Amino acid sequence: MIRHPHDDAELLALVRRYVTPERRYLKLGGGLLRMQSPECDRFMRDLREDAGLITADEVAKLLEGGWRERRTAAWLVAVSRRTEFREHLGALLLASEVCCVGPAYCVALASFGTARDADLLAAYLDRYLCRPDLAYDQTVVMSALQFIDLNIGGGQADRFREPGGLWHQWLQDAPHMKGDSDPTPFFLSLIRRLCAFVDECAEVL
Numbered sequence: 198m199i200r201h202p203h204d205d206a207e208l209l210a211l212v213r214r215y216v217t218p219e220r221r222y223l224k225l226g227g228g229l230l231r232m233q234s235p236e237c238d239r240f241m242r243d244l245r246e247d248a249g250l251i252t253a254d255e256v257a258k259l260l261e262g263g264w265r266e267r268r269t270a271a272w273l274v275a276v277s278r279r280t281e282f283r284e285h286l287g288a289l290l291l292a293s294e295v296c297c298v299g300p301a302y303c304v305a306l307a308s309f310g311t312a313r314d315a316d317l318l319a320a321y322l323d324r325y326l327c328r329p330d331l332a333y334d335q336t337v338v339m340s341a342l343q344f345i346d347l348n349i350g351g352g353q354a355d356r357f358r359e360p361g362g363l364w365h366q367w368l369q370d371a372p373h374m375k376g377d378s379d380p381t382p383f384f385l386s387l388i389r390r391l392c393a394f395v396d397e398c399a400e401v402l
Contacts, residue, residue, distance in 0.1 A: 199262065310344075314345060341388050
């Protein structure tokens with residue numbers, strides 16, 4: 198069940214502490230890459246500090262909230278390298294209960310970058326590439342999986358991308374794609390740059 202801050206005083210306090218200052222939740226994603234110094238330096242410093250301060254219980258609480266809370270929590274997990282949340286993030290990604298947060302889960306899993314993270318991303322594709330009617334996070338998940346494959350091998354993405362495979366069938370059948378070319382090069386570049394941002398933050402921690 199999704200918790201709402203206005204119904205939960207503890208969650209509301211966490212939102213005010215970690216999520217809404219300077220509208221952080223809106224900037225976690227592609228918006229980071231458009232920031233210039235000194236704004237980017239300050240944002241990175243504050244994110245790094247909060248990733249080090251937030252407790253595991255507070256992360257878990259944020260992950261019970263809506264998309265703003267979950268997006269922020271996933272980034273704090275990524276920056277603080279809290280791999281103990283790997284399975285939780287994978288389960289939330291697979292459930293896809295709320296919009297606008299899938300890319301944050303993908304950045305966290307891609308930044309962890311292990312074979313198990315690849316398994317969790319592949320499980321999502323197994324489910325949702327069979328649903329071209331659902332315009333969820335198929336493209337960014339595929340790109341995160343490719344990112345891990347490029348770094349550690351394993352070729353998990355290959356079985357989806359082979360001729361006639363689920364990926365090409367989804368591209369053809371998904372109405373919102375409208376016959377567009379494969380979008381993964383763009384999203385792979387995005388994942389790579391966001392993971393580099395995470396790495397830069399995490400190095401200091």
